[in-house]
Amino acid sequence: MTVYIDADACPVKAEAERVATRHKVKMVLVSNGGIRPPANPLVETVIVPEGPDVADMWIADRAGPGDVVVTQDIPLAAKCVGNGALVLKPNGEALTEANVGNALATRDLMYDLRAADPFRQGGGRAFSKADRSRFLDALERVLRKAKGAG
Known part of the structure; x- marks a missing residue:
């Protein structure tokens, strides 16, 4: 079991490291640079081109x-x-076979809407403490479940 972090602009790297370390699970931070490799032996940093x-x-x-x-x-x-x-x-929402297709379609629709209206601004809400808390809870549950199945 490995936790892979799409580390560029990920707001929960430190939280993920804490939870993965508590569960003694390997974590891999993947980015194209600009992040400081942690000293944690369970965390590997991969810099891609x-x-x-x-x-x-x-x-x-x-x-x-x-x-x-x-x-x-x-x-x-x-x-x-x-x-x-x-x-x-990072907000704790799980993407599964049941909902990832809908999320992909929504993403594509929003991309098309933004492309059609160059004056349309982002529209997303800021990352909150509640999002961070939901992520910590979700990662904790997922790791417990995965370790129990293994």
Whole structure:
């Protein structure tokens, strides 16, 4: 079991490290640079080359059954769910076979709406303490469940 973190712009790296360490689970931070490698022996830092979706492809090529992926990237989430991994967004929302298709369709729709109206602003809400708390709870539950199944 490995916890893969899509680390570029991930707001819950420290929280994920705490939970993974408590469960003695390996964690891999994947980014294209700009993050400080932690001293924790359970945490590996992987720096991939610059380029579109390089970190996503690295994670998707490795994550599978029994692994947990933390990402906000819906296409990456869809690939990982298809590979059998458990996927959590940083706000604690689980992406599963039952909902990842809908999330992908919504993402594509929002992209099209933004492209059609160049004056449309982001519209997303800020990451909150409640999101962080939900993530911690969700990761704790997922790791307990995965360890119990193993």
